[in-house]
Amino acid sequence: MSHETPSSTATAAHTDVPANGSAAGNGNGDAFENLSHENRKFAPSAEFAANAVVTAADYAEADADRPAFWARQARELLTWSKDFTETLDWSNPPFAKWFVGGEVNAAYNALDRHVENGLGDRVAIYFEGEPGDTRTYTYAQLTDEVKKAANAFESLGVVKGDRVAVYLPMIPEAVITLLACARIGAIHSVVFGGFSADALRSRVDDAEAKLVVTADGTYRRGKPSALKTAVDEALSQAGHTVQNVVVVKRNGQDVDWHEGRDHWWADTVDAASPDHAAVGHDSEHPLFILYTSGTTGKPKGILHTTGGYLTQTAYTHKAVFDLHPETDVYWCTADVGWVTGHSYVAYAPLINGATQVMYEGTPDSPHQGRWWEIVEKYKVSILYTAPTAIRTFMKWGKEIPAKFDLSSIRVLGSVGEPINPEAWMWYRDVIGANAGKNGEKKENPAPIVDTWWQTETGAQMIAPLPGVTATKPGSAQVPLPGIAVDVVDELGESVPNGHGGFLVIREPWPAMLRGIWGDPERFKETYWSRFETMYFAGDGAKKDDDGDVWLLGRVDDVMNISGHRLSTAEIESALVSHPAVAEAAVVGAADETTGQAVVAFVILREDATDSGDEIVQELRNHVGKEIGPIAKPKTILVVPELPKTRSGKIMRRLLKDVAEGREVGDATTLADNTVMSQIAQSLRK
Numbered sequence: 001m002s003h004e005t006p007s008s009t010a011t012a013a014h015t016d017v018p019a020n021g022s023a024a025g026n027g028n029g030d031a032f033e034n035l036s037h038e039n040r041k042f043a044p045s046a047e048f049a050a051n052a053v054v055t056a057a058d059y060a061e062a063d064a065d066r067p068a069f070w071a072r073q074a075r076e077l078l079t080w081s082k083d084f085t086e087t088l089d090w091s092n093p094p095f096a097k098w099f100v101g102g103e104v105n106a107a108y109n110a111l112d113r114h115v116e117n118g119l120g121d122r123v124a125i126y127f128e129g130e131p132g133d134t135r136t137y138t139y140a141q142l143t144d145e146v147k148k149a150a151n152a153f154e155s156l157g158v159v160k161g162d163r164v165a166v167y168l169p170m171i172p173e174a175v176i177t178l179l180a181c182a183r184i185g186a187i188h189s190v191v192f193g194g195f196s197a198d199a200l201r202s203r204v205d206d207a208e209a210k211l212v213v214t215a216d217g218t219y220r221r222g223k224p225s226a227l228k229t230a231v232d233e234a235l236s237q238a239g240h241t242v243q244n245v246v247v248v249k250r251n252g253q254d255v256d257w258h259e260g261r262d263h264w265w266a267d268t269v270d271a272a273s274p275d276h277a278a279v280g281h282d283s284e285h286p287l288f289i290l291y292t293s294g295t296t297g298k299p300k301g302i303l304h305t306t307g308g309y310l311t312q313t314a315y316t317h318k319a320v321f322d323l324h325p326e327t328d329v330y331w332c333t334a335d336v337g338w339v340t341g342h343s344y345v346a347y348a349p350l351i352n353g354a355t356q357v358m359y360e361g362t363p364d365s366p367h368q369g370r371w372w373e374i375v376e377k378y379k380v381s382i383l384y385t386a387p388t389a390i391r392t393f394m395k396w397g398k399e400i401p402a403k404f405d406l407s408s409i410r411v412l413g414s415v416g417e418p419i420n421p422e423a424w425m426w427y428r429d430v431i432g433a434n435a436g437k438n439g440e441k442k443e444n445p446a447p448i449v450d451t452w453w454q455t456e457t458g459a460q461m462i463a464p465l466p467g468v469t470a471t472k473p474g475s476a477q478v479p480l481p482g483i484a485v486d487v488v489d490e491l492g493e494s495v496p497n498g499h500g501g502f503l504v505i506r507e508p509w510p511a512m513l514r515g516i517w518g519d520p521e522r523f524k525e526t527y528w529s530r531f532e533t534m535y536f537a538g539d540g541a542k543k544d545d546d547g548d549v550w551l552l553g554r555v556d557d558v559m560n561i562s563g564h565r566l567s568t569a570e571i572e573s574a575l576v577s578h579p580a581v582a583e584a585a586v587v588g589a590a591d592e593t594t595g596q597a598v599v600a601f602v603i604l605r606e607d608a609t610d611s612g613d614e615i616v617q618e619l620r621n622h623v624g625k626e627i628g629p630i631a632k633p634k635t636i637l638v639v640p641e642l643p644k645t646r647s648g649k650i651m652r653r654l655l656k657d658v659a660e661g662r663e664v665g666d667a668t669t670l671a672d673n674t675v676m677s678q679i680a681q682s683l684r685k
């Protein structure tokens, strides 16, 4: 096979960021260089394969008739209050309708029906708080809580179709709130608790939210931290649509109170009736909006609807994790503020009747073995987390997980960014093969499923099936049954094995986004204009000699920091909103732990008085205030000029070379060819 790097593919022509830069940025560069030598493969054990809930038959069935495959999944995995009459309406692409005419209630499917089926006493959620407090909810109890919350939200005037903003920590009330909204047909819009008041306000405004659900605060590394203050700040300026704020008491800290607007959860939800009848909503009724960063400054409100989303999240959760709901204990470590926390915490596990662990805190509090202590305590059998976490644990040392009994683990999942083969092997050996705290090793380590998907795809799209696929360190490998993924060149032609290009999705899929809230043009433009009849994911990818797909990172101006998506443009506009900054350019530079780290190059205004450490600190805080702590640049470099093309486009590729300490690449298209040496000189000072 060829040893070409991905930069020789179509990507370089289309954007300023070559795919090989992104690949290196995601820590997958080495893996890729060695791709042709990557012949380690781990077939499922005979025992695992024999007990697997999904077999290779699903691929054959879906290949034969894709819509029929999904129709079967929809009817088997969900209870419809009204059956659908048409599986897929694709008469007006890119606007898809799945399970047309069907009616279904997400909360009924996640809760009531399990209770009706005699599973009321099964544990739905084991909650582990950061300070060590715990709560257990059975399906019966969780059903009651959701019914109460549904009644409470209705009593505050929320009706079907209204938007509810959710700004909560990882506590059971987050799941309860989402399901209560879904129950009454209100559209939730979760804003990650790490986003700032400004970011919250812009999302509240874009969605025109009527209600906000928040908490007084949460705990971070043993200390209380505030949340409601950000809601108060966000709503302090008039002109918003919020009528009520429901506040969960979580850490007991003092809060400002706005009489008439603010209501304690205890006074509204806890006091409400636990009787609430669920009615079916149209299959295409909006379920939620979730904002995600794009290539321009303004975050996009990704819209998901009900029937297709629930079908694909439930199917993938069962198939990819080999879920045996009677015996498994599942733990997805993602925050509900991200899509993973929607699909694989709030919805799919409950739809599938699983028992799951939910943890509020960070992995290092009060000690670096906290996660493994939780795995041991609850006998977690399926663990789903991100490469950045795995690399952090690698850094902390294998002695820490070795002190715990992780023998219950039988499936390991990865999501959010490419997982480098080194981290993959560590995950397998140190976590997946742990057979007890005395250093025993399993003969058959737990299979690893690397799952590629996006906020927009709603559910997993590319992943091995643990009882079927021989897994390969570093590759997400194969599209799931019923999913039509391809890697194409710039003309949209499928590339042969051994070649790279753009990742696309050729056919509509049930959990696909239905649009961008309030902006159908941007929806078409962003995803359906690069290749007219295919969905453009924004990722570079390559097919290896076996035809397995390797993800190479973004080919657009989107960064991936610890598996979280941030846009260069968004951080740049935050920086230039500071009075001392004249111009700014942001790149994602390779980082050992977080995959990429934000590096900003700024030109200060001439009248800026300070150019030293102080201004750098001030600018970092400014970005934290504008967007949120997760967006704070790791490094800010004050430079005299920025590299631009003659048409004025910043050549981030060159800045990325500087940020990653590489020799600067081809700079011949620069308008001023002295700029890079000016930058180098200023950085040497």
Ligand code: WT7
Binding pocket: 292, 339, 340, 414, 415, 416, 417, 418, 419, 450, 451, 452, 453, 454, 455, 456, 476, 537, 538, 539, 551, 552, 553, 554, 560, 563, 564, 565
């Ligand atoms: C982007 C989507 C999916 C939930 C979390 C992130 C990257 C995601 C993988 C993976 C390589 C991955 C892609 C994608 N990504 N999973 N397994 N291997 N890259 O959701 O914030 O919407 O980001 O994350 O670049 O486009 P998101």
